[in-house]
Amino acid sequence: MTAADRAPRTSTRPPAPRLPPSGLASDLRAIKVVWHRELLRFVKDRPRLMAGLAQPVLYLFVMGTGLSAMVPSTSGVPFRTFLFPGVLCMAILFSCFFAAGSLVWDRELGFMREMMVAPVRRGAILLGKCLGGTTVGTIQGMLLMVIGAIGGVPMSLELVVTIFLQLLVICFAITAFGVALATRVRSIQAFMALMQMVLLPMFFASGALYPLSGLPPWLEALTRLDPLSYAVAPLRHAVLGASGKAALAPMVTWGSFVVPVWLDLVVVAAYALVALGVAHRRFARDEA
């Protein structure tokens, strides 16, 4: 613009970078930056990784072992194997919610503004967060598969691949759900409280810890509404499949209709889209 007419210039400055206009490319860049940052922070935060693994280990080995004495076999497999998908679900639940909660942290610590004032769309920021949570959650889930194998849960290559693909969908949905909550609160304390209020009921009503059949009607209704039920069912179907007991896996039923694995995942994805829509409506209106 007016660089040439400004008086004393003592340095030769390299030409200013030319910035591209907004568009799909700039949104993709923003998604990548937000995702990359989420990953860097996960890798640097060892206590978070440890805490994320310690709790499931506790459930699997202590609770799983303790209860096996009472419940020797469930759905045709040892109780610990039955419990494993539920524990897996719990691990990614915390992991993904934590990733979503960083949105609140970012707001409190100020970094949110840096993203909000960039020439990118708000939706790209949310999508980057969700993909970050998906990656972090899936990594944590795969680590848990190793722990499961050590704990005697039968494994196969097919199981690992199936679980990996399912986790991508499930982790995305859980993060989106967490992000929708995170856009509604302004303090990390409020988010933590909200998380406790939402997360545990979701977990307990999901069939992660017990089969979904033979429940009293009120609990049955609750389990059918719980998005997590549709996440636990395919995971358990896959894990029992590795023991050749897929047919015994407790699936979600709508009346007499048994919801197949693909439809479970469609339901999970639908929940994700709704959550993302809710989050975006709120987030796009926010002033930085």
Add this chain to the structure above:
Amino acid sequence: MPPVTAESSPAIVVRGLEKRYGDVHAVRGIDFEVRAGEVFGFLGPNGAGKSTTISILCTLTAPTAGSATVAGHDVVRERDAVRRNIGLVFQQTTLDDYLSARRNLLFHGELYGVPKDVLPARVEEVMTMVGLWDRRDSAVATFSGGMKRRLEIARGLVHAPNVLFLDEPTIGLDPQTRSSIWAHIRELQARHAITVFLTTHYMDEAEHCDRVAIMDAGTIVAEGAPEALKAAVGKDRVQVRTADDVVAISVLKEKLGVDARVHEGAVTFSVASGEEFVPRLFAELPIAIRSVSVARPSLDDVFLSFTGTTMRDAESRVQPPRARGRR
């Protein structure tokens, strides 16, 4: 002042800008222009509407009425074009404490679409400028307040903006760090021909600016170069130490038509131009003069003369619900 050429259009043009938050009229129809390449200061007490104005110019808040263009782009209709052309440094830090200094700047460059092949060199250049290249791999959490502010200024420059906005850039910093921040701002202007728009409520800092606009209660009460504004107030303060103050005062009154009083142990009075008055003083006073001092009016005096109140009083008067539109 730089020679004005035909292509030198203003960096910022504001026309009839207004912002209301419910019943609160934060900005009440302001007009001003900022020339390309100048350091323009927005001076006023907290709650005067400075932050709201800067927020509108940075496309973070929509104006209720009026218009504003930054680097030739409308802040409402061409939001992203404005954002690519501006650098922002807020009062509160917006760095990621957990990441390294360099990583913060690389992310910034990526967010703004700085081409990959020039980004690393660009980051090194701006970090070197603020003297933080040696600390590039340290986590920002280990930085002092002044270092963070310098890093934020560097980050604001990564995408080579035309206009750099600094909201209270030296607030909460020690005097030494403040002057180093100012040295950087000056260097930016001299070397990079960048336009700097800053807000401050430190009177002494406004003196560093090429031009200032004084804002009070949502309106601009005065605008111009600090020297011109102070000249408009008109009066220099002269203090004379003499052998006999009583005689001095009566002579000043009778021969020179000036009302003087003893203040701080010296005969004190105000005149339009202190420097021109002093020779007459020596010619007329029959007694020994031990010392003479002439003080220019400060921007404090300017604020007082335009608003009828001091900045300090204005701050205690206005306690606006700022939080509503911000953060």
